Amino acid sequence: MTRPLALHPDRLFPADPTVRAIARSLYERVKDLPIVSPHGHTDPSWFAGNEPFSDPASLLIVPDHYVFRMLYSQGIPLEKLGVPTVDGSPTSTDSRGIWKIFAENYHLFRGTPSRMWLDWVFAEVFKLDVILEPETADLYYDTIDAALKTDAFRPRALFERYNIEVIATTESPLDPLEHHKAIRESGWSGRVVTAYRPDPVVDPEARAFAANVRRFCETAGEDASSYAGYLAAHRFHRARFREAGATSTDHGHPSSLTADLSPDEAAALYARVLDAPTAAEAELFRAQILTEMAGMSVEDGMVMQLHPAVHRNHNEVVLARFGRDKGGDIPTAGEFVRALKPLLDRYGNDPRLTLILFTLDEDVYSRELAPLAGHYPSLRLGPPWWFHDSPEGMRRFRERATETGGFYNTVGFNDDTRAFLSIPARHDVARRMDCVWLAQLVAEHRLPEDEAHDVARALAYDLVKAAYKL
Amino acid sequence: MTRPLALHPDRLFPADPTVRAIARSLYERVKDLPIVSPHGHTDPSWFAGNEPFSDPASLLIVPDHYVFRMLYSQGIPLEKLGVPTVDGSPTSTDSRGIWKIFAENYHLFRGTPSRMWLDWVFAEVFKLDVILEPETADLYYDTIDAALKTDAFRPRALFERYNIEVIATTESPLDPLEHHKAIRESGWSGRVVTAYRPDPVVDPEARAFAANVRRFCETAGEDASSYAGYLAAHRFHRARFREAGATSTDHGHPSSLTADLSPDEAAALYARVLDAPTAAEAELFRAQILTEMAGMSVEDGMVMQLHPAVHRNHNEVVLARFGRDKGGDIPTAGEFVRALKPLLDRYGNDPRLTLILFTLDEDVYSRELAPLAGHYPSLRLGPPWWFHDSPEGMRRFRERATETGGFYNTVGFNDDTRAFLSIPARHDVARRMDCVWLAQLVAEHRLPEDEAHDVARALAYDLVKAAYKL
Amino acid sequence: MTRPLALHPDRLFPADPTVRAIARSLYERVKDLPIVSPHGHTDPSWFAGNEPFSDPASLLIVPDHYVFRMLYSQGIPLEKLGVPTVDGSPTSTDSRGIWKIFAENYHLFRGTPSRMWLDWVFAEVFKLDVILEPETADLYYDTIDAALKTDAFRPRALFERYNIEVIATTESPLDPLEHHKAIRESGWSGRVVTAYRPDPVVDPEARAFAANVRRFCETAGEDASSYAGYLAAHRFHRARFREAGATSTDHGHPSSLTADLSPDEAAALYARVLDAPTAAEAELFRAQILTEMAGMSVEDGMVMQLHPAVHRNHNEVVLARFGRDKGGDIPTAGEFVRALKPLLDRYGNDPRLTLILFTLDEDVYSRELAPLAGHYPSLRLGPPWWFHDSPEGMRRFRERATETGGFYNTVGFNDDTRAFLSIPARHDVARRMDCVWLAQLVAEHRLPEDEAHDVARALAYDLVKAAYKL
Incomplete structure (x- = not known):
């Protein structure tokens, strides 16, 4: 016996009827605003080629580490989920079989945002009206598979149906950006922009760093053997990215450390990191480049994003x-106060800089980030990131960041x-949770309702466009 | 004038009628499930000897550091509370007098879990129907004292009345486990198992460590002078504990640090810690043994528990x-990501290992523990521990761990x-708070109610039995 | 079209009618209790001279860093807000112009406590009944300006209208306390006391430290060249402060570190810090003096407050x-467990010491502070501090500190x-939020309502008087 799948119109709203009514009224006015997605990892080739997605598992399970990591955590081998191996040794290519494993373990996602996003996709996009479980696995597979073969489910059609105003x-910097070029030249009206993520040429511990830097400088026509050439190559590629629509840069660093070395020190450090840097030298180089990037942002207006403090690829066996x-x-634990000081001493008061800070260490919302963003004109707080891109994560962010940082030092949703x-579905969760937070302020007489409507719109649409200059 | 004591049937449930009704319905189906208590510190001699408990203060105040530390924090000397001294210098033996001090200060426990647990014991076990205060101190004392003299309040009778399926x-390892043997041979049907807590032979900073290790090896018939002998002694005692019903080991370490030394390095380190180790050597040895214990768990199937990051006996005056x-x-602050890596690199992907992690640093729930447990097949999250074994502590645990780790990487209540x-009372608080959390998910349309019933049962009963192999 | 400004009588109370009714009933009995303000930074010259406040901007914007930092964070130069420069270079003196900028940006304070405090001042003190916005800026300015010219808005009149029983x-120690003397000699009945804040002569990294110490010793008639003289000067000035009503000392340190050096080590360290101390020596000296201050508190009964872990004047450009x-x-991140041990080993069990701990790192509420305060007789927890002096900050404090520390190891509001x-307005927010927390406990049957009334009164009035000996 199947069980009905229905998205409740009041989902995520608190049970209290007063707060719920206010949340509903706030949400009503923002739910249909266009989606502005200033930071993400969709593949531009989807929109360039507009080819249909191949099959349910390859679309929804194999590439989604939120999904397969949870299955793996309960002992399901990644091979059975079709995750490709580095050496090409075989993994499952049985899309329907993978889907069945997923259906058998769908209960693992109870209480997680993945469940909420997936149910939205099933109900709203594929019009499924029963819950995914072993009994409905085939129905799901067949329904999704059939839909994907139709034009309405090609990337551009979905982009339009999704009311996406712009996506980044x-x-x-090693990317030729040919897909973005193809999109622009195709005549399609969808706005897909890139963002400059120079980690492969900034992190001396990245795979093939020195070779990356060589190629990076060569394509820019610059001299890779000098720091001046290296910096000029950044300027070249930043300009190239801006031509492809980029308004922002993004930096994924192991820490928030910044540095402000003298030109000579920086040049000497550059020479060392190209060779065989120590961990400390690698860290210092990344730190120095963050400050260089801030300086270039002051010049060229690109908004800078910092995503620090993740131990990448912690599981050696899985990595191998x-x-x-x-x-x-x-x-890992984050620290911003000391770490950002060199950059802020140099550029923190410059109105031309916008530096958007992200964290996975929620304790710093109230301790460090809100106080920093509530003071420095250059700083803004990014939305709850990654593991916190979820109802409770969003609730904690507003609870802990608003009173010191205010709403207007935040930048909407990513x-x-x-x-x-x-x-x-993700933007909808953010809009709902922001409306819940505002509704609570209104219900507790902490904010007049008319002002809450203004803020709801700002959080859903205005702030992100302004902060990212989109 | 006395005031009535009555346990409200809806205690801990939110005031909102919608959420409360759902919580009540979830709780109704789990409240009478047997108690599975996989980790605790009851004294097996109680169940072996089945002697009556002596008197109210000796049962409820003198041994309970939650209770006497709060009184001490407000200036009441421990001597007046009957806490025994190390050198045998006198402390109060006036059970009724101790009880009166407790009654006079019962207001100190307002808002604490101790108040909730104690009120449950008073109302439910001793059938008291007025609140404890100076006026009712004698009534309390006399009622409890009289009850303790009856057979219905002997340990085994309480065990049965409490519907305990199994308690650990x-x-x-230096313990002969004779009480467990006596329990098994007594013919009594209660299931009381042990757990292997090798800290006294693992922590070089423990009192009498070297002597402990000698005795540990001798009783195992192993050579204490070699690391191989020491490891073999662990295997011997682990087997002995398994015979006494143990399915788990437990490790209370100052940090979560693990190490994976070569056999030669480990042997050399062992020699040093038996002599006069530095703090760093002691830490490294504990780290190495955690990894050895994980390896033995892979062999023998014992579930491993890690309780790190407490500064023990912080108060030197009280300790002396x-x-x-x-x-x-x-x-103290916890760190797991770097600390566990050596162990996880070696055994983290082995499906035969279950390592249950506890913390007293709530910030790591969302930052480190949920992401780790939501990925590694060997890792599970223990319930909120010690100071967090409380309504708010439990609420924060579910709020911060569920979205990334899910419910099924947790292991029920300890x-x-x-x-x-x-x-x-403690299990009841956990069941109520889990039902509250689930009820909120249901009320906010984040989880269908039928699935919430499944989860409530899993959290109250199924997960703990599975995780601990009980 | 203006919008009405009205303070809702139920502001900050939850929407749920059950909880709200209980909160209202608790609040009803505490809302009119006198204000005891044991720690603050009002200027005693206000009460000594009783001169009228000059104008709206100088009173409400220019000196309030909560207000101007938020405006600055959104790009408004401090010069335009009339913040005076160090070198006397010009900034705006146009009070009405500053007020207009404030009115134009009043939306930035949505969701912040500043908005709540300011609205209270506007509505309750100045009887304004429309919301501040550009259209009402002149009305506001004229109303406030006119009021300030009347006797009813002089400092002493406000003090009396505010029902302040005592303010600190x-x-x-370099202050001659002449304003306090003038207040006492004036015959006015208002109780204004001082507090001993010796940071300028304790922190070797403070500006002009050596000169400060010289003057500090000279005014005490002590020898600045010896540590004994320096300590005697503390005793002298502490006594002088007690004569001016002080019952407490306050210590704003970069960390919580304490030390307990031998007299010789301390004397040698003192000699070094007067010259050119390293950062480590400065830190150790501050640490040592905390322990010395605790010892003096044991002697003279002054309550000790520790406000640690702020990176002061982070913005070099603004500082300059x-x-x-x-x-x-x-x-910055706080740590108390190791840091306080030297002091606590020496004085932590002494019933004559009261050490009140504050933090800006909320994670330590449950991890360190509540466990410490729930054990040591000398320790108490200060209320949520600075950035956490807000509805959500107060909520988190009670949620995280109560279960382990209880209510009676806290000290009311500052x-x-x-x-x-x-x-x-600030005390009112604290009273309301404490009543909300208690109402929730009552509504969830965790605390009887009559006991909640006792606790509400203790939190609003009794505990602060007792803890600060006022």
Whole structure:
């Protein structure tokens, strides 16, 4: 016997009828605003080629580390889930079989945002009206598989149906950006922009760093052997990215450390990191480049994002067999006050800089980030990130950041995802949770209702456009 | 004038009628499930000898550091509370007098879990119907004292009345386990098992460590002078504990640090810690043994528990006069991501290992523990521990751990207590708070109600039995 | 079209009608209790001279770093807000112009406690009945300006209208306390006491430290070249402060570190810090003096307060141009367990010591502070401090500190402010939020309602008087 799947119109709203009514009224006016997605990891080739997605598992399970890491945590081998191996040794290619394993273990996602996003995709996009479980696995598979073969489920059609005003992808400076070029030249009206993510040429501990830097400088026509050439190559590629629509840069560093070395020190450090840097030298180089990037942002107006403090690829066994980004990235404690000081001493009061800070260490919301953003003109707080891109994560962010940082030092929502299908679901969760927070302020007579409507709109639409200059 | 004591049937449920009704309905189906207590500190001699408990103060105040530390924090000397001194210098033996001090200060426990547990014991076990205060101190004393003299209040009778399916105690490898043997041979049907807590032979900073290790090896018939002999002694005693019903080991370490030394390094380190180790050597040895214990768990199937990051016996004056475990243990910041890596690199992907992690640093729930447990097949999250074994502590645990770790990487409830009388009260608080959390998810349309019933049962009963192999 | 400004009588109370009714009933009995303000930064010259406040901007904006830092964070130069420069270079003196900028940006304070405090001042003190916005800026300015010219708005009249039983200011030992003397000799009945804040002569990294110490010893008639003389000077000035009503000392340190050096070590360290101390020596000296201060508190009964872990004047550009206390103080992570041990080993069990701990790192509420205060007789927890002096900050404090520390190891509320006008609003927020917390406990059957009334009164009035010996 199947069980009905229905998205409740009041989902995520508190049970209290007073608060719920206010939340509903706030949400009513923001729910249909266009989606502005300033930071994410969708693949621009989808929109360039507009090819249909191949099959349910390849679309919804194999590439989604939120999904397969949870299954793996309960003992299901990644091979059975079709996750490709580094050496090409076989893993499942049986899309329907993978789907069945997923259906058998769908209970593992109870209480997680993945469940909420997936149910939205099933109900709203594929019009399924029963809950996923072993009994309905085939129905699901067949329904989704059939839909994906139709034009209405090609990337561009979904983009339009999803009411996306603009979406940013993220590329390495080594990327030729040919998909973005193809999109622009195709005549399609969808706005897909890139973002400058220079980690492969900034992090001396990145794989093939020196070779990356060489190629990075060569394509820019600059001299890789000098720090001046290296910096000029950044300027070249930043300009190239801006031509492809980029308004922002993004930096994923192991820590928030910044530095402000003298030109000579920086040049000497550059020479060392190209060779065989110590961990400390690598850290200092990353720190120095953050400050250089801030300086270039002051020049060229690109908004800077900092995503620090993740221990990437913590699981060596999984890394060796399956490669990077397999659900084994684990947050570590963050520190911003001392770490950012060199950069802030140099550029923190410059109105031309916007530096958006993210964290996975929630304790710093109230301790460090809100006080910093509530003072420095250059700083803004990014939305709850990654593991906190969830109802409770969003609630804690507003509870802990608002009183000191205010609403207007935040920048709306980022979906930060490669799971294209669920993008509207993610924005919807953010809009709902922001309305819940505002409704609570209104119900407790902490904010007049008319002002709450203004804020709801700002959080859903205005702030992100302004902060990211989109 | 006395005031009535009555346990409200809806206690701990939110005031909101919608959420309360759902919580009540979830709780209704789990409240009478048997108690599975996989980790605690009850004294097996109680169940072996089945002697009556002596008097109210000796049962409920003198041994309960939650109770006497709060009184001490407000200036009441421990001597007046009957806490025994190390050197045998006199402390109060006036049970009724101690009880009166307790009654006069019962207001200090307002808002604490101790108040809730104690009121449950008073109302439910001793059928008292007025609140404890100076005016009712004698009534309380007389009622409890009289009850304790009856057979219905002997340990085994309470065990049965409490519907305990199985309870684990915790013993050192130096313990002969004769009480467990006596229980098994007595023909009594109650299931009391031990757990292997090797800290006295693992922590080089423990009192009499070298002597402990000698005795540990001797009783195992192994050579204490070699690391191989030491490890073999662990295997011997682990097997001995398994015969006494143990399914788990427990490790209380100052940090979560693990190490994976080469056999030669480990052997050399062992030699040093038997002599006069530095603090760093002691820490490294504890770290190495955690990994050895994980390896043995892979072999013998014992579930491993890690309780890290407490500064034990922080108060030197109290330690010198009254000894260990006198309410002066204070948590410190925890770190798991780097600390566990050596162990996880070696055994983290092995499906035969279950490592249950506890913390007193709530910030790591969302930052480190949920991401780790939501990825590694070997890891599970223990319930909120010690200071967090409380309504708000439990609420924060579910709020912060569920979205990333899910429900199924948690392992139900531990009472972790020596306060035998209140064990059902503690499990009841956990069941209520889990139902409250689930009810909120249901009321906010984040989880269908039928699935919430499944989860409530899993949290109250199924998960703990599975995780601990009980 | 203007919008009405009205303070809702149920503001801050939860929407749930059951909880709200209980909160209202608890609040009803505490709302009119006199204000006891044991720690703050009002200027004693106000009460000594009783001169009228000059104008709206100088009273409410220019000196309030909560207000101008938020405006600055959104790009408004401090010069335009009339914040004086260090070198006397010009900033706006146009009070009405500053007020207009404030009105234009009043939306930035949505969701912040400043909004709540300011609205209370506008509505309750100045009887304004429309919301501040550009259209009402002149009305506001004229109303406030006119009121300030009347006797009813002079400092002493406000003090009396505010029902302040006693207020403490904070002075350096270098302060002659002549304003306090003038107040006492004036015959006015208002009780204004000082508090001993010796940071300028304790922190070797403070500006002009050596000169401060010289003057500190000279005014005490002690020998600045010897540590004994320095300590004697503390005793002298502490006694002088007690004569001016002080019952407490206050210590704002970069960390909680304490030390317990031998007299010789301490004397040698003193000699070094007077010269050119290293950072480590400065830190150790501050640590040692905390323990010395605890010892003096044992002697003279002064209550000791520790406000640690703020990176002061983080923004170098703002510091250089506008000086200290300009909204650029940023919290850092706190640690108390190891840091306080030397002091606690020496004096922690002495019933004559009261040491009140504050933190800006909320994570330590449950991890360190509540366990410490729930054990040591000398320790108490200060209320949520600074950035946490807010509805959500107060909620988190009670949620995280109560279960382990109880209510009676806390000390009521501190407004800690120089914003005299809003003092009642701040105490009112604290009383309301404490009543909300208690109402929730009552509604969830965790505390009988009659006991909640007792606790509400203790939190609003009794505990602060007892803890601070006022």
